[in-house]
Each structure stands twice: as structure tokens, then as C-alpha cells.
Amino acid sequence: MSGYRPGLRARLAAVIFAASATVTFVGAAALYAYQVASLRGEARAQAAQEVRELEPDLVELLATGDVEAAVGLVRRIESGGALASLVVRDRAGRALLLYRRGEARAVEDAAAAAPGPQAGARVVLPVRRGREALGEVAAAVPLAHYEAHLASYRRLAAPMLAGLLALSLLLAVALQRRISAPLLALAAELREIGRRRDFARRVRTGLRDEVGDLYAGVNRMLEALEAAHGELARREALHRAVLEHVEEIVYRVRVADGDLFGGEVEFVSPRGAELLGVRPEEFRRDPALWLRHMHPADHARVREATEALARGARSVVRVYRLKDAAGEWRWMEDRVVAERDRAGRIVALTGVARDVTPQRRWAGALERLVSVARELLEHVAEPECLRRTVAAAAREIVRADVAALSLREDARTCRYVAVEGADVGLRPGTCFDLEAGGLCGWVAAHGEPVRVADIAGDPRVGADRAAALGLRAALVVPVVDEGRVVGGISLFRREARPFDASDERLIALLAGITAIALRMQGLVLGLEDHVRARTEELRALNRELEAFAYTVSHDLRAPLRAIDGFSLAVLEDEGERLGPEGREHLRRVRAAAQRMAQLIDDLLALAQVTRGELRSETVDLSALAREVVEGLRHVHPGRRVEVDIRPGAVVRGDPRLLWTLMENLIGNAWKFTRGREPARIEFGWEESGGERVYYVRDNGAGFDMAYADKLFRPFQRLHTASEFEGTGIGLATVRRVVERHGGRVWAEGAVDEGAVIRFTLGGGRAAPRRESAA
């Protein structure tokens, strides 16, 4: 309301009143002027009339110039009439008579005469006789009479004027109402519309004039306004809906003086307040709220990223953690755009921050799952370790308070085999009946996971059990192998913070890995059992073999000894009586017994090579060869044999077996070079195909290559016993020794051209592990 200026009504009334008052005043003034003019006319007509009545006297006077005539004239003027003054002039303009009521004089010099009387109405008339102009006369009548008349007229006019003014004022007030009322009504209506923002309202009037047009114009304007307002409201609703429902946090911060961290927060979409658990207005009040919720370790990185904006980047992505309402760290990916003024200064930051915690969790959890799978693989043969690993990983991946792995014992029962986490009512080893209900029972029956926000309210658990356990949120995922539920992974939280779908998916993955690991465990343990059983079998067999060998060595030799001993006793005691043939027979008996004893010894040696642990030590084959040769020279001092032993054949292997090897090879060479002059035996090696091939070469009897494959079989001989003694077991023993060391042995030779026995020791398979590990 504008109280400081007259309103429309007052102004309209004033204008109308001013107009009518002006008209009244002008009318009254004109009337008055007319009155004055008509009264003067009347006075002049009277003066002329009276002069005409004096005409004879005037003619006479002018004609004669006689004083008598003048006196007569004055007398006549004074006897009657109202003339106040009279001046008579002749043709030359000389004044003949000056008369003023009360005084009369003849004027000698008209030119010097004073002008005629001033007051009253004056007339100047010519005086004629016939056609002859004699002179002129000027006369005046007094106006006092008319003055009185005008005064009475004025007395009458004043009240009349006041009445007229009052009337026009009333008229003005009444008239302005007709004009102002629709306008004021319009104004009031518009004010109301403005106040209510009700642009759907329309103004109405019966008028068809310009005011009517005004109303119509206003209505058109309201229509446009309504349309625009509706559009605006729709857009705003959309805008709000978008901002309220998007998962992203949209914000805008005004930047002052280049401070990119302390600016005034103009806007934060509702998700921001919801995430941090604050009221929306707190953002505006406290610009540092955001920084205070940020993980301290992320400040430096965020600062660095933000400062890239100051250096000219249009937008940057900031990644950081915020502590949410529940006190959990949420990973945010915050894309922020700088708004700049013309000078390039940053005036505002607009950003969209996305909660990427689930993606990050997935990435992290998947990595964890891979490492779990690797761990399970490593510990697949250790059931306790495997179970604990699964439970611990499950607990960690979904950040549960308690994790338990249960495995099915039979159709009805399940057992908790590992429980990780806070001390609760769940104990590892506890058995439970699947048909008695419970979440595990449900999961086992349905084969699908179950998530419960609060087990106290779940009929499958019941409030009593939930209270006893002290747990609220639960997630149970079945471990399924070949469509059969073989167990379950149960997770619990103390508070009713429910597990989500991604928790469930992650645990389902873990359950899959667990199922595979359990299957593998079954296979591995089965295999181990099998290996253990076989090893035991082999050990028993070995023990039997040992006992057998012992018996052979002990018990088979005793009768041979008796045969030999008593044969000799007979020879010694009764030799003379037997005669030469009898003595020869007994000598053969003794030789046979001794040969059999040798056979037994060789067989035992062969058996010894086969059984027993293989030791791994550093062995110098060259030294062994020298020792063997020394022994042979001692036994056969008469033999001349050239021996060439290359020093430094150091290998890893079993010293006892390698001694047997060298003893046999060099012994053979010694034996088969008998009769050669000179006999030559050579021990050495050559590099072939990346491995060392040792050889023992001699220039002895050699052999036919056609039988080369027979050489290494037990009891196979290429020479008769009369040529070369032997049991045919030596090279078989050599082959056993070489094979136990992971090597190969083969022979080359020709009859009477000597033989070469070559062998490898398999790169020391006797001890490859220990060497490579060292």
C-alpha cells in the first residue's frame, strides 16, 4: 500500500473538482464583466440623450458664442438631468464652455482648458445646424448609481458560487467512483493472485470499455503466467526428483579468493546429508564438514587433485573415503568441474560424487577370493586349516562379526567345523539337526541362500535363540557340490545392519571355491590314504624280503658250509683210502658248494641294491676306482694291468651302492682282460647331450653286440664258467645301482676287442631336490 501519495480516488476527485470549479469561476466572472459593460452602455446612452435635449441651446451658443446662451444652457443643465460635466468646443477645437456640476466657467483659451471630467461614462457628440458642423460637445454622467448596482450583484453572487463549488465537489466524488472502482477491484484481485501465486484465477468485469480491455489483457497475461509457472513447476519437480533420487551426491560450492576448500556450500543434494548422517543445512553452516568426514589418509591426494583445477584443469576426479552415518568408510569418486569468471578465476565448483564402495569392495573381495583359492589349494590336505581359512575369509570379505562353516555329516545332521570371530554361542564341533529348522536347515532344504536383517524376528530362528547368540543380521549360503548341499557358510552381525546382495554374491563365490576345495580335499586325502596304504604294503614287503634275504644268507650257507667242511674232513681223514677219483669227486663237491655260496652272496648283493633307503652324499668315483684296483692288485699280485683313472669324478649318490657299481665294473674289466698283455683298464667320462657319461673301458675278451641286451640281465652270461668265472649277476647289479640313481647304462664291444660300459647317474637324481634347493 502506498500511503505516501494520494490514491487514485483522491486524484480523480481532485481533477473533477478542479475542472468544475474552474468552469464555475469563469462563468461567474464573464457574467460580471457583462454586467459592468451593459451598465456603462446605459450611462453613455443617457448622457447622449441629455445632450440631445440641450441641442438648441448648444447650437445657439456655438452659433453666437454668446454668454447668455451659455448661462441659459447651464441653467437648463442644472434644472434637470444628471450630467456631471460638459465641455463644448468649436470647429477649431477651442473650448467655449467647461461645466462641472457645481461650477461653470467660460473658457477663453480652450487649448489651455483642462480635460473634461474623469469619473463616469463619457460621450463625445458633434453639434450640427442643418448640415453644417458647428463643433462638438463632450459629456459625462456619474457612475455611482451603477456601482451600487454591481455591489448588490456581487453580494448575491458569492453564496451562489460557494453552493456551486460544493455541488461540484459532491459530483466529483460521485463520478470518480464509477471510474476507479473497477480499477481498484482489479488491483485488489491482482494483489491477491500475487499473494497466493494462484495464476489459475481470472479477473472478471461487465465493462466493455477500455477497463474491460484492461481486464482482458490482465487475463491473457495470467494465462501466459500460468503456463510459464506450470512449466517451471514441472521442471523444478523433475529437477528435485532427480536430485533427490540419484545415488550420486550433486553439489555446488562458491569459491571466494581462490580458496578451493573453504567456500560456501550453496547446494548439496539430499543423498549427501543422508550418507553422512547430517541435516542438509549443516553443509551450508560448516564448509569443512566434508573434509572432517574424509579419511585422514586421503586428504593429501584430494588436495593434490583439487589443486590441478587451480593450475587450469577444467575438471578433475577425486577419489577418497568418507565416514558414513554408520561409521563405515565409503569410497567416493568425485568428478568436479570448475566454473570461472571472465578473468579465469574460479568462482564455483560443481561436482558429482559417486559412491564406488561396492565396486571397490568387489575388486578387493575378488582379489581376496583369488588369494583364498590359492591358500585353500596349498592347504587342501589339511582339513582344519582349510575350514578355518574359509571361515576367516568369509568373515573378512563381508565384514561380519561371526563366520561359521558347517559341513553335512549325513542327511539329517550338520556340524559346525569352523567358527571365526567374536565369542558367541556357536562352537566348532557343534552338531545340529537340519530338520529341526533353523536357517541352515532351511538353506540345506532349499539349496539357496538366505538373508535376514534380524534373526530375532525370523520364525526359523526365534527370539530366544537369537538372544542367546547375541546376533542380529544373518546370511547363510549353501556350499553345493554336484547339486548337493554339502554344507553352508553362515555369517552374522551383532547389530541389525543387514547383509546386501553383493555380500551374498561374494559369499556364493566363496562357497563355490569351498565346494571345489572340499572335493579336492576328498581326492587328495583319499590319494594320501592310498599312498600311505601302499607305502605300508611296500614296507611290509620289504621287511619280508629282508627277512628272506637274512634267512637265505644265514640258513642256505650253513648246509653249504657243512658240505664243504665235511668233504674236506673226509679228504683229510680218509683221503688215502678214497683213491684219486674219489678225491676228485669230493673236490668237485666242495667247488660246487663254494660256487653256490658265491651265487648266494651275489644274489644278496643284488637284493641289497634294490632295497633300503638311498642316501645322497658326495662320492668320488675316481677314488673308488683306485681303491677297487688296489684291492684287485692285492688279490692278484701276479697280474700286470695298466690302469688309467681320470681323477675328479665327483658325484652325489649312495656311497655303498656306488662302491658296488665300481667294484663290479672294474672287477669285470680286470677279469676279462686276463691273458692280455698288456691289459688296459680305463675309467673316465665325456660330456654328451648336456650330461656326463662315465665309462669303464678295457681291452679284454669283449662280447658280441648281438647279445648286448642280455648283458644286464641277471644270470645271463656270455662266457662259460671255464673261460671266466662268475655268476652273471654283476652287471644286473650295476644296472640296478645306475637306475636307482636315475641314470642309464649301456655297453659297446666286439669279441676280442674289449668292451666299454657307459653309464650316467641321471644328473644326480639321487639328490636333485636338495641340490636345487640349496
Next chain:
Amino acid sequence: MRDGCRGKTILLVEDNPDDEALTLRALRRNRIANEVVVAHDGVEALDYLFATGRYEGRDRHEQPQVVLLDLKLPKVDGLEVLKRMRAEELTRRVPVVVLTSSSEERDIVDSYDFGANSYVRKPVDFEQFMEAVRQLGMYWLLLNEVPQA
């Protein structure tokens, strides 16, 4: 050959009569005239040594000059006899020569571990056996000094 508690006795522990006869022959042929007591199993050997059972009443303090001990014996085997001998003060220092058919490494090691003084494998060739017995007699009956109990 010497005075004192140790007599000239040789204790031969041998279950095989052939080996017993051959050993006795070998001793005889080597002119070893010491009295030879033969025990046919471990129990008999222990009875003799500790003057129990069949040998009750024997002077326990008279211990053999050497024990020729076979390992494979009925009832109580040779190693057990050796172990028991070494556990008793009375027989702790009596020389024991293990005389056996076995050339098993394990038997040799065990024998020495239990306190055998020597280990001889009976050769099949009786001439070699005689030679071995001759050397044994020379060494254990003539050269070897034992502490006087």
C-alpha cells in the same frame, strides 16, 4: 693258559650241529686245547654264563676266556645274549666274537653297538674257516689281555 678266575674255557654258542662239529674240528686241528663248552641256544648260553638252570652250582666267577657267539639262535638270539652279558658286571668284559653266516650290514653294526669285540663271518670254504679259527685262537687266547677281575 693263564692263572686266575678266567679259565681256559671257550664258550661256543651254536645251534647247528654241523657248524658245531666243524668248529670243534677247526679248533682241534689248530691245536687249541682249551675246554670248549657248547651251548645250543641263547638260554643255555646264559645259564652257563650266570650259573643258572642246567649249570646251577657252577662257579659264576669262572668266566670263559672267549665266547664264540652265533647270532641266529633258538629261544634267545645272539644279540640278546650279548646285550645281557654286557649288562652284567660279571660278564661285561668277557671277549665276545660274533661268529655267524650273516654278512648283513645291520647285524655287524648291531653286534658292535651291543659290545661285540669282533665279528667274523663263517666262510663256506672250510679251509678259509680253519684259517679264521686259527687266527681267532691266536688272537683271543694268546695275545689278548683282559683285566683281571
